[in-house]
Amino acid sequence: MPIPTFDPFHAPGGALKRLPLLKAAVAFIAAVCLCLCGLLYLQLEQSRRYDLASARVASANLTRAMAQQAQDTFQQTDLVLASLADWMQIDGFGHALQPRLQQTFARRVQSLEQLHGLFLFDKDGHWVITSFANLHRGAGVADREYFAFHQQNASLLAHIGPAIRSRQNGEWIIPVSRRLNDSDGNFQGVLMAGVKMAYFDQFFKSFSLDDEGEMVLALADGTLLARRPFDETKIGRSLAQDAIFQHETQGTVIGNAVIRSAADGVIRLYDHQHLRAYPLVVTAAMSEEAILAGWYDRAFQSSLIVGLVVLGICLFGWVFVRQVRNSERIEADLRRAQEALELIATHDSLTGLANRRLFERALDIEFGRGARQRSPLSLIMLDIDFFKRYNDTYGHVAGDHCLAEVATVLRNCCHRKADLAVRYGGEEFAVLLPDTNLQGAMALAEQIRRSVIDKHITHSASPSGYLTVSLGCYAFVPSSLDSTEAFIQRADAALYQAKHSGRNCVEALSREGVLDALERSDR
Incomplete structure (x- = not known):
């Protein structure tokens, strides 16, 4: 995005x-x-x-x-x-x-x-x-x-x-x-x-x-x-x-x-x-x-003078052109450095997905746009099941590789340019979906879940024997009375609900889940 x-x-x-x-x-x-x-x-x-x-x-x-x-x-x-x-x-x-x-x-x-x-x-x-x-x-x-x-x-x-x-x-x-x-x-x-x-x-x-x-x-x-x-x-x-x-x-x-x-x-x-x-x-x-x-004498003298002037102009032009080229090269280097710094500042170095800083910025923009245009906004929160056991069993290097594989699945499933896949923290990921209702978010979440299973990443500490993920979805039409914090909490509550439902599933936030999320936010 x-x-x-x-x-x-x-x-x-x-x-x-x-x-x-x-x-x-x-x-x-x-x-x-x-x-x-x-x-x-x-x-x-x-x-x-x-x-x-x-x-x-x-x-x-x-x-x-x-x-x-x-x-x-x-x-x-x-x-x-x-x-x-x-x-x-x-x-x-x-x-x-x-x-x-x-x-x-x-x-x-x-x-x-x-x-x-x-x-x-x-x-x-x-x-x-x-x-x-x-x-x-x-x-x-x-x-x-x-x-x-x-x-x-x-x-x-x-x-x-x-x-x-x-x-x-x-x-x-x-x-x-x-x-x-x-x-x-x-x-x-x-x-x-x-x-x-x-x-x-x-x-x-x-x-x-x-x-x-x-x-x-x-x-x-x-x-x-x-x-x-x-x-x-x-x-x-x-x-x-x-x-x-x-x-x-x-x-x-x-x-x-x-x-x-x-x-x-x-x-x-x-x-x-x-x-x-x-x-x-x-x-x-x-x-x-x-x-x-x-x-002929005057022509020689005039031609010599003009020739020297033209030579001087050409030498000055050569120096000037070199300076312009150097400036353009320096400018291009600065632009590339800026783009690299921007990428570092807004993307996770391990997975290549957007980080929380870019996620929060994008969420503010899409929140305001959805409120103006009355268009739905969806959020998928995703967590790797039993990831601590995976690290304990296979080590942190394999754990990093596992995170990168899940990030690849997210990138492959987010086909629209406006969709933003984010590493939210640790083994937790998020997908922000502008102009998407709850049914669309559920369908994409199910696609992500199946794609992770299809990777056949061995996880002996998991009941299924393979790496799985749990996903929670929440969608609504933003208004001036809503806040981005509540939006994230409700999607997180849906994820919490999926974990309590046995993991390796997709859940949408129920009415009770919304009330529980509101209570947690009031505390």
Whole structure:
């Protein structure tokens, strides 16, 4: 029968669900670590995007500066060619005018830093006038791209051709040329200005650029004119298949993209811009590694700090979890100790049945419940017949074994959870039966008596030769006028009546027995 006891780990009003502290602690520590890592990721990603955005702005500014410089360079050169072409279109370039034209060519070259020289060729590609004092006499320039272009095209606009080596002194130049016609519009010759490639190389070097970066000046069709770092083997190569030229859409004047180079596998931020007045494009590329160099340092430092914090939290969590586990283990040990103490305090150590302390507590509870619900309460008192003779004959060890056997019978016969079997004292036992009338108590008592006989425990000092028991039963509906002491006395009187009836029997308390019990209680 369950009897309520005090439990310091639960509230008196009922069992409370315990907080899963260990799981909550692990979840909290994991959540904090994940939040820290998430915040670190967001901060680093935001910083990375900011650095890339700043690099895009810097790259755009760089390409604008390159485009403006190239625009100014070729525009100045074109103006010189235009003025000279207009003059020669009117006055021609006969032998009488050639000394004066040579001096003019020389002065114009001296006035523009980017010019390598000015050259005039006749309709057959032969040298006519140059800005150099000594006129180069060679095979001519009929094989040059710019000369063939003007021969085949009637346009008088300036033409910028692929970079070539000057036949004057072998220097790399970018030819800017114009067609000259006679008064009838027939092809008369070509006026060409050579722009120094070294001029652009010097200009490119004025910018701070990482070792993996590059700066390019090219024709609109991708033909390379000038490049930093300078590589003579790449001059004149077509860049049409390179990443940036493949990326740009038709008609795009300016744009940028992060692309992995097919040549060396380096990821770069490319930015390109087309010149407005000339079929030229400038490109600047900065390696992503150089762009994010500062970000990598910050990322390492931030990750190290967050990693140390997470490690500290994990160590603290490990210690805390160990403490929680130790507390839970100690709590479980205390609970088991409490249960063991409760069992010792409320049960008989020999038989394992409830003792008188638990019996009295249960009797008070069932007495009050029976009075409230008007339900019957029964009590069986049981005594082993001639137990003193059994001890004297077989010894106290056998007597203890005999008591344990009788206790086993009681436990086996009490099938309901509410029934309470008790070792009342010595060889005397009791069975408390809530919600049981006298007929039910008599039936259970008879079952107990027969079960003890069926054990066939030898008792030579007993008339029957075997161990037997005598049982007394009493049942009533408790009221506020009744007492537990009277209830026990009446059941005990029934047992007394069974012993006087010859033992090894079950008796219920008669009317006379009740009066005798009352008289004994009054005394």
